[in-house]
Amino acid sequence: FLIRITDRFLFQKKYDYRELLRKLSREVMSIMELGKLSRTIVDDLVNIIRLDSCAILVFDKDKDIYKVVAERGVRDRSITMTKERPTIAFLKATHTKIRKGPHIERMDNKGTIKEEIGKLNSEFIFPLIVHDDLIGVLSLGRKKSGEEFNQDDIAILESLVGTASMAIGNAQSVMDIIKLEA
Secondary structure, eight states, X not given: OHHHHHHHHXXXXXXXXXXXXXXXXHHHTTOOOHHHHHHHHHHHHHHHHTBXXXXXXXXXXXXXXXXXXXXXXOSOTTOEEOTTSHHHHHHHHHOOOEEOSTHHHHHOTTSHHHHHHHHHTOSEEEEEEETTEEEEEEEEOOBTTOOOOOHHHHHHHHHHHHXXXXXXXXXXXXXXXXXXXX
């Protein structure tokens, strides 16, 4: 009886988690204003996954930096990154996520990536890629429950990152068109 109830609860929770992320994916594709879109993504991720922190940094073409456009729980809200920073260079070159852990020591002999992960209060840093360009970064903190991210979590998040990348790219294109018309 207890096993059946426990399984039902766990499977239901997992199903709800996936369904909420699907809902978020549909929702973000309908928002064209970058600030509102970024806040929606951050707020929904924090509330759905129950994260202690989340941030989106987007490339600002005018200032030639990646800057925070939406965040919750970040230690340093003013953090910016140039294209030359090791974190950005790694994400741009590999198009793969960075996960906090001992392997960072091997790829980051000056401690720069570790420092930026600390400022963002991050567990993962995902690249936001559109047409092979790094348009931004999505930083996710730890789960408030203390649970580790499992492979299913990561697979769902990677899918969501692809959708978020397209949505943010579309919002940036709309902003560029508005600037040209002004």
